[in-house]
Amino acid sequence: MAEELKRSIQEVMKATPGVRGVVIGDRDGVPILRVHDETVPETAFRPGFLSSVGFATDQASKLGHGKARHIISIHERHQMIHFQMDPLILTVIADADANTGILLSLDKELSDVMEAVRIAVQ
């Protein structure tokens, strides 16, 4: 099933300009499924990096503005969007100049993949 899911993610990546990688992980930052090209730095898959998202979301929800649904961070070369899709976290890595609005629609586009992963690992 993993190959099928990866193929599906690759098709979404091909159809969305600027997307370099997609990582599905748990709240502790453990990657469950990841598809990316060679331009994505390996540091993006370190345990500390991915786990910080779940932690940051938890902290942000204490600000009193409700629960954070996604976190966008744009760096020098890449931008990263983390979607909080409990109990999983979907991370999209794209070029810094990619259209962020289009990237924000990827959680809906990949909803079937996320559901399949959730059922498989729970």
Next chain:
Amino acid sequence: MGNICKSCCGSDDSQNDNDGRNERDPLINGISSRPQGIEPPSGEHSRTGSQVLRKNDEQSALNRILHKAASNVIDVAALDTHGMENHEFTEKAKAYSQKLATAGNVQLKNRSKKRELLPDCTISIERLIAISPLPSSDIDMVRNARLFCFTFEFYFGFRAADDSTIGQRGGSLQTFRGPTYSGPHCRLRNHLIQTFHKGN
């Protein structure tokens, strides 16, 4: 302020799933996800009686209050303490990959078909040629529409759909140049103007 925000944004109870699972529960049971900052009291096995039970209750209640207070504090410095051990990380990653490998097939969206804006023609050339042509009424309608556009353009001196031209000339009838126009299509234009005036 917390209470006000809570009333606006909804209670924290809504974060729990319908099946009773909390979003912070680990996906895989049996593997501790994070080191706990506050551990429940251990020991006390040798003692029995109501006094011990009461003491345990008080202790657990205190721990609960402390844990709740700690969870409400924004503590960015605690990020380092939330990291997992390397062996724990690899153990969980392995468990996930095994679960994915053993999971059954799933129905996913057919993305290749969905995103085709101009799909390839699957009909053979023979069948394509054999298809009946457009009805003459449709062709006449297109020709008439073109004639109307030409009439409009030559009579008023600008294209209806050309925004730049309309912008320059204000899109008003002041752009009418009269019958002295000497362009390459002046004969056709003059004919159309005459036809238009006759019609009126």
